[in-house]
Amino acid sequence: MMATRPYLCLFWKRTRILTMRLVLEERKFLSKWSPPRYLWRGLSVFVLAGQVIIRSLMGKVHWRNTLQQLERVGPRSVGVCLLTSAFVGMAFTIQFVREFTRLGLNRSIGGVLALAFSRELSPVVTSIVVAGRIGSAFAAELGTMQVSEQIDTLRVLGADPVDYLVIPRVIASCLALPFLTLMCFTVGMASSGLLADSVYGISLNIILDSAQRALNSWDLISAMIKSGVFGAIISIVSCAWGVTTMGGAKGVGESTTSAVVISLVGIFIADFVLSYCFFQGAGDSLKNCV
Template sequence: MALQGLVGRSPASALHRRQLSPALLRSASCRPTCLPHQHRQEPPRAANSTLDAIQPEPDDKELREVLLVEAAGTPSILKKLHDAKAPKWLFRTVACMVLGGQVVLRIFKGNIHWKNTAEQLRLVGPASLGVSLLTAGFVGMVFTIQFVREFAKLGLTRSVGGVLALALSRELTPVVTAIILAGRVGSAFAAELGTMQVSEQMDSLRVLYTDPVDYLVTPRVLASMIAGPILNVLCFLMGMGAAVFLADIVYNVPANVIVDSARRALTSYDVMTSMVKSWVFGTVVATISCAWGFTTSGGAKGVGESTTSAVVISLVTIFIADFFLSLVFFQGQGDALKQLK
């Protein structure tokens, strides 16, 4: 078999053979051998000969999985999981952690493809700004309706702005922005990298001595880390602006009352924690989506499954991370609303 020949060769030959695409491997293994100065003529093959008992070579899917796991630089833990036939969810979880660690090391070392980073930053930032602002605006108006109705009965209309500012900055805008990124950007990352994986474009990059992590993953993760906090601030401003507009037009609450209440309730600590949350969420979405794309197999069906799974896992991870971050940042009784009395 082709895999047995790969293992039996020298390390340099095996590494060169792993860098070739499965199609080249099969064509090379099926090429006839010609002796110098000697003409060989294959005898006619008899029916039911012993050649029929030879195992056929692995198909493209099997070779692709072998090349993925045995690629140069692949951590040994992934090889052990592959050899042990570990569940796919476990393999992908470990691959996501390993990929995240590799991206962090490359960022600290400065191995960044700035042209690709700028292109991905445009996709994550300006291309996602419209839908993010639209969503944040309607979220702010919905919560204004709920808060104004209830606070007006208690005579606490002047506290509406402060409650809205705290709710938007601490929870709503970081989570809503992360959900938009997971649905729009994360799905695109997983689908694009998954298509490149099943179409053997990853192998082509390795043949050209280009590290796929440097060229494809690091720019996407870095762009999400930069664009996430910026989108969060813009969404917060949009949500507050929509809340002020609705409160003034529909409920006759002056805009200066909402703004002054928000200014007295909001602190620099709330802004900092909101930025940290959005940064963490953007990093999580990009890392999970790229890892799921890198571990895609099975053709077009596998690309669809990886894209769907990447979005679902990203959303679940966002909510889990939001719980632990809120527990760390806001544990205990707060005193932000005391400023509104």
């Protein structure tokens, strides 16, 4: 028994040394480990959204910056949005008008166009254009300010970057997108009706009458709600990606590209959720225009 004690003491010493080494290695690993970038960037979107909501309710809004961003998001985006909507409408018309005329459903064409544009095409197409044009600009601007330490300078001067940079962009996007959507809806319907009248011989009066019978106020209201949500997604994601930029000019380029891609994914997911909530029980709209 006495002979085994030295071996037991040696065993316990080695075990203790090994345990201490494992603890030290674990501490080194934890000190060097950081969560994946996509994880903390995704969390930053929700944190930034919460800050925007809370500080907006507190009245921390720079209205001058908001008006400048509103002019940028709204009037300066009208041309490209309307042009895109016109050609999307004409392409959509080409796809189904000929089939409807062969089936003798001429009086349903206007209703189908109106419902398709109001419920899906106008808000989604407008948001895609704005995400490519405005979302990329937001991410690039804030990313450049982040890597050049301009955002830190704002903090030193006592200005909150969320109040001064983020909230004006979010408010401008949420206000401008619904009106852009309504204009795109009008232009898309007009281009589709003119194409159907001039190429396929379907009277414009028939198309307008069918659209009026199928469309109701909720269809337009839902389009404005959708586009407002899409505007919030575009602006918050782009700003979050901008203020978390690292790595100089290369990081700015990566943040810009990633912000647009994530914004588009968020738009499509939100579109499905909102469409499911708004139109799950809808199905009688076309009966009025048959």
